[in-house]
Amino acid sequence: MDLGALGRRIQAARADRGLTLQTLADRSSVSVSMLSAVERGAKAPTVVVLDHIADGLGVPLTELLTEPVRMVVRRAAEQEVVDEPGGWQRTILTPVVPGVNFEWIRSTLPPGCEAGTYPPYAAGSHEFIVVQSGTLTLTVDDDVLTLAEGDSLYLAADVTLSYANRSAAPCTYHVAAMIMRPRRPGLGSRGR
Secondary structure (H helix, E strand, O other): OHHHHHHHHHHHHHHHHOOOHHHHHHHOOOOOOHHHHHHHHOOOOOOHHHHHHHHHHHOOOOOOHHHOOOOOOOHHOOOOEOOOOOEEEEEEEOOOOOOOEEEEEEEEOOOEEEEEHHHOOOOOOOEEEEEEEEEEEEOOEEEEEEOOOOOEEEOOOOOOEEEEEOOOOOEEEEEEEEOOOOOOOOOOOOOO
């Protein structure tokens, strides 16, 4: 373990919360001298001490132990391609980054395909849809919209959404979604 990096993560978490060393010492039951030494990377804390520090900061212990992800590359060969019932296909373009609820998906619907109706994401979620080729029909709650090649749409994603290709040509479109909170269990991914 890189003690300097650990110390910098603890110091940054303390600073983000506007805590002095003394305040964190009071909250965590770890002495000011030990906290200072850990933040400087001069001492290796035990797991028990780290757990007390995490409690004092109000963060999970794993957050202190894990280096933040700065870059993740997902090669084209690693992209997850899902063949859905009804003959449509979606490709998950974005890498999975712990703690980041963002996804970018490319979908292709064959002519006449109804991809289904999908439940709302949590309030505060956002979705962007761009049609690359063909025509996409969306039902957003009770509103029906038709998007043609090059058209784009932003919507607050706390709505019921249906995707369909009612034309005689394939439709390819991209969806970028920022999910502000995890979806309710058992709902799965939206039809993209």
